[in-house]
Amino acid sequence: MANLNPVPNSREFDLARDSLRDLNFFMHRQAAADGVSQIQVKNPDGAHSIACGLNADLQVEIHGHVGYYVAGMNKHASVTVHGNAGPGAAENMMSGRVHVKGFASTAAGASAHGGLLIIDGDASLRCGISLKGADIVVGGSVGSFSAFMAQAGRIVICGDAEDALGDSLYEAVIYVRGKVRSLGADARFEPMTDTDRATVKNLLGEAGLVHDPAEFKRVASAKSLYHWHADADQEY
Amino acid sequence: MCGIVGLLVKKPALRSQLGALMVPMLVGMTERGPDSAGLAVYTAPVSEQQHKISLYSGEHAVDWPDLLKQVSAEFAAANEIAAHGNHAVLTSEADPDELVAWLTRHVPLIAVLSVGQSIDLYKDVGAPADIAERYRFKSLQGSHLVGHTRMATESAVTPAHAHPFTAGRDFCLVHNGSLSNPHLVRKRLEPLGIEFETDNDTEAACRFFEWRLREGDDLKTAVQHGFSELDGFYTFLMGTDRELLIVRDAFACKPAVVAETDDYVAIASEFRSLAHLPRIADATLFEPKPEEIYSWRI
Numbered sequence: 063m064a065n066l067n068p069v070p071n072s073r074e075f076d077l078a079r080d081s082l083r084d085l086n087f088f089m090h091r092q093a094a095a096d097g098v099s100q101i102q103v104k105n106p107d108g109a110h111s112i113a114c115g116l117n118a119d120l121q122v123e124i125h126g127h128v129g130y131y132v133a134g135m136n137k138h139a140s141v142t143v144h145g146n147a148g149p150g151a152a153e154n155m156m157s158g159r160v161h162v163k164g165f166a167s168t169a170a171g172a173s174a175h176g177g178l179l180i181i182d183g184d185a186s187l188r189c190g191i192s193l194k195g196a197d198i199v200v201g202g203s204v205g206s207f208s209a210f211m212a213q214a215g216r217i218v219i220c221g222d223a224e225d226a227l228g229d230s231l232y233e234a235v236i237y238v239r240g241k242v243r244s245l246g247a248d249a250r251f252e253p254m255t256d257t258d259r260a261t262v263k264n265l266l267g268e269a270g271l272v273h274d275p276a277e278f279k280r281v282a283s284a285k286s287l288y289h290w291h292a293d294a295d296q297e298y
Numbered sequence: 299m300c301g302i303v304g305l306l307v308k309k310p311a312l313r314s315q316l317g318a319l320m321v322p323m324l325v326g327m328t329e330r331g332p333d334s335a336g337l338a339v340y341t342a343p344v345s346e347q348q349h350k351i352s353l354y355s356g357e358h359a360v361d362w363p364d365l366l367k368q369v370s371a372e373f374a375a376a377n378e379i380a381a382h383g384n385h386a387v388l389t390s391e392a393d394p395d396e397l398v399a400w401l402t403r404h405v406p407l408i409a410v411l412s413v414g415q416s417i418d419l420y421k422d423v424g425a426p427a428d429i430a431e432r433y434r435f436k437s438l439q440g441s442h443l444v445g446h447t448r449m450a451t452e453s454a455v456t457p458a459h460a461h462p463f464t465a466g467r468d469f470c471l472v473h474n475g476s477l478s479n480p481h482l483v484r485k486r487l488e489p490l491g492i493e494f495e496t497d498n499d500t501e502a503a504c505r506f507f508e509w510r511l512r513e514g515d516d517l518k519t520a521v522q523h524g525f526s527e528l529d530g531f532y533t534f535l536m537g538t539d540r541e542l543l544i545v546r547d548a549f550a551c552k553p554a555v556v557a558e559t560d561d562y563v564a565i566a567s568e569f570r571s572l573a574h575l576p577r578i579a580d581a582t583l584f585e586p587k588p589e590e591i592y593s594w595r596i
Contacts, residue, residue, distance in 0.1 A: 168551070
């Protein structure tokens, strides 16, 4: 079980010794009663589902690499991974903040409704797929099919994007600084407005990244797929 | 779902630890593949005149010394056998094709798992930890290996359907994913005289690549041809006597992580199978990009 810690509102778990279930159980059911608001996790060693489904204002620091679904469904909590994340980091996040200091595997931030996901390194394919309102800031580049069918929210990409960026976008907006290998169906470059530049500046500021917002391009939906056209013959 | 693991040690001094380093990698992939496991290990090659044949008898008790006597009576060349339980490695100076044909005809209960000068192959059904124990994986020595834990999704759970698959000499392949056109690939290869042992999709990929190698491709070129011929999801890990290669399909649905240090290249479906490796904190970690070919030579 968890160590007693000299800092009264802090608790440390070592996953080389403590079970993942104990860690997640503590954060869900015990932390509030014990007055604990800060959790340190050592030796995550690629474990799945660390800090999943949190629903409290906890600060979780994970020291190492994590596996699938870290901070999935997060609400209110701030989760920092001092390492790389496996597939589905912060998927379905509702609010709060998730910060991956290394790289993130596929489908980071998938379907996230709210909150902020920061990835300092690269994100793999399908970053922000079906995004529903969260913000994502990627310090590096993103893989193919990122922001596929993204419905709401904003994605800031400081590096490059691979193929089919923003395919079948709805109302989400993408800001990309580097090269885009290809845009997906119905995604288009649009002029940056003052509001866009202010948005990028704010999100970069929240992520602690320094770039000139003027270097970013805006990608949004051309909305030609919003309505079905009988004469399009399925050619889009 | 399946788990893949690969390990290549860069320094000859580490070859004695290959199996010990690998076992936690394989066992770490148990949740991804609880029904079968296997691995190919590449050892120092036998002499130029010799070949090694990995044999598996499943649930049948085989009198291996007696088998060696029969083989020696049939083939005048020098023969040796190293047997453990239902597994044996037969080393022989006989022509390997003739020897395999003879074995298939005279001892059909014994399966030929691999043929080559460096490769030893083990595979069976059961939990990876049990299989590692059964075949003493911890004591395996060599320069590199290719391992797999299987969760069957498209064909039966049998030792023959377990990975690695082999074809030709010293070539093996493991697969996480599923191919959508294995029957087309098979229809294309069978008229060329290429025979299949199972209905497994991975076997189609294995025989496709081995056919390309025999046609003169190097392994990377063979994999390039695979991009247009093999449809489906895959992370493939392949081994030859000199090389370890990984490639993921264009959609990269199936995970893989590579850790490289001055001492080793270690590959697994997930980082949790790499976390125990020595000085992993200093390793360069990356995920292979889609349709990019990564290979390492011994």
